[in-house]
Amino acid sequence: MKESDRKKVHEASLDVLETVGIRVMSKDARAALKDAGAEVDDSSAVVKFPEGLVDSLMRTVPSKIVLAGRTKEHDLPLDGTHHYYTTDGCGIYTWDQKTQTRNESVLADITKTAIIGDGLPYLSIYEPMVVANDVPSKIHVLSGVREAMRNTSKHIETESTTTPDEARAQVRMAAEVVGSAEEMRKRHYISAMVCTISPLVLDAGATDAAMVWADNHVPVHITGMASMGLSGPATIGGALTVNHAETLALACAMQARSPGAPALYGSVQSSMDARTGAYNSGSPETILLSIGNVEMAKHCRMPCSAGGTGGSSRIPGLRASIENAVLSPPLAAVGSEVMNGIGLADGSTLLSYEQMILDHEIVGLILNSHRAIEIDDDSLALDLIKKVGIGGTYLAEMHTLKNVRGFYSPMLWDMSPFESWVAGGKKDLMDVALEKAQKILSDHKPEPLDADKTKALDEIVAGV
């Protein structure tokens, strides 16, 4: 997009927010926006933003933040120069490759994927990957977050929080882990995904929760999902405009409530399937929307967590991997900082341990091919080029030895020949991936959470 195009989208969104407004179902958010100068109609819950209000509220959104891990080695600066990947979140089924069936997901899937995720080098953020269908629904979210906190030291992104109490409980849990509420306000150990409801609605429960996140400076991934042709116009520009308006509205509500509250531009837009209206997150339109989201995030200087992997293939495997391998590289190229999300197929509903590992390989390839090319004396190797001269080899050189260690080394395959594949039992990549997942699960030992902190988390979850 040209600079002038980004401006047009931004101005169109401001026009929408000024003239049409947005329905804000949360009383708390409406009250905060009213105090800040918005025009609020409590009977319809529609909030309109007079000229200048959005831009003035947006000024306090921090442009750079650090998503913290449980340990400092996992801290993730969002400063426009890094790319990170999350697990995908909140599936409802788990895939069984052997029987080609899907079963209801359970709490153990969260525990296991958190351990695996902790052991995967290119995964930076763990988001509880499924709904634990075997625990009472009132503790779905909290029990998932507890398993995550216990089984990985990486940053945790929480999803599907629909009440302010649920948000408060998670804030207490995070405070227990980092040491205190004050520390948690500074160290963003958890972040929360909050979806808007397109077109132009901010839900009551999730937005109430967003006010709690704002109060406690828990970064919010504002995740607009306007789908082209369905909940947004069937054009890229129009769909971006609806999404931008929703994103600005929630960011503004958070700033009105608590100036300086961290927020990320976290869209996951898609196109509908033209024949059926089905959610299609693996389309070229999806890629263009995500690129647009990243550009609009940069336009308003917000940290960005738009797009990533997570196609619409109904089952894990070949199609899912093709979609994910195509979806993500353009986003890394335009500078998306946090990219969603490895391991789920079928529009983020179906967990596959195999796909988790396949996606991780895709992500490894992407991250290793989207980095700056460094030119200095050592990388130019002019002396070495002169030394080896014409027709020699660079193999037996210390410079080579030192530098090949940094070459990307795939986890799932190597360059051994056809014969080795035959000798190894002609394994399908899905089988190799599952074996790898099982090996990580049995070998990897995450840094344990202190016993007293674990106990405190249990008490918080039990107290709900």
Place this chain on the structure above:
Amino acid sequence: MDEKNVLKMLGNAIETYDSGAAEKAAKEAVKSKVDPLKAIEAGLAPAIERVGDKFEKMEVYLPELMLAADAMKSAMTVLMPLIPKDKKVSKATVVIGTVQGDIHEIGKNIVSNMLMANGFDVVDLGVNVKTSAFVDEAKRTKAKIIGASALMSSTIGSQKDIIDYLVSLKERKKYGLMVGGGPTTGEWAKEIGADGWGEDAASTVKLANKLSKG
């Protein structure tokens, strides 16, 4: 320095891929009157084998293998002249080269280096080697093994020519014949009646070890 420490120093030099240190260790062996044959067999050889094992387990990469072989050669240059002729032991002589019409040499050189480092006498004929030259040189040097490298699908046929030539001379069984190179496969080796396929440098050393005993 006592013998134990000299042997350790030799091994360390190989395993840190350090030619300078290997030469220094070999000179230390001479100075400390360590039997040069023992320096090779108990100091250097186990170390290069360990590097080979690590390579097979993918714990180290090709440059490590090459640099270890270079370090081995540096130490051998010091030690070999001190071994009486009648005591010199070589596993076998290998005649190696890239086949006629093909001038790719890096892979062949890697194998050549690795074979030398692992105690073979290697006669490297270079690139674009005539079929008859492989056989003539093998006869002259009393080699047990012939290694033919080919890097193009248009030149791998020359590997078969060597075998056919040996068969016509009724000398096929005198030599172990190893083939290798990008377009070759285990199936190809079998199809043309070779005695083995060198998938990579480390496995070619293993293959040569096997053929030298046969």
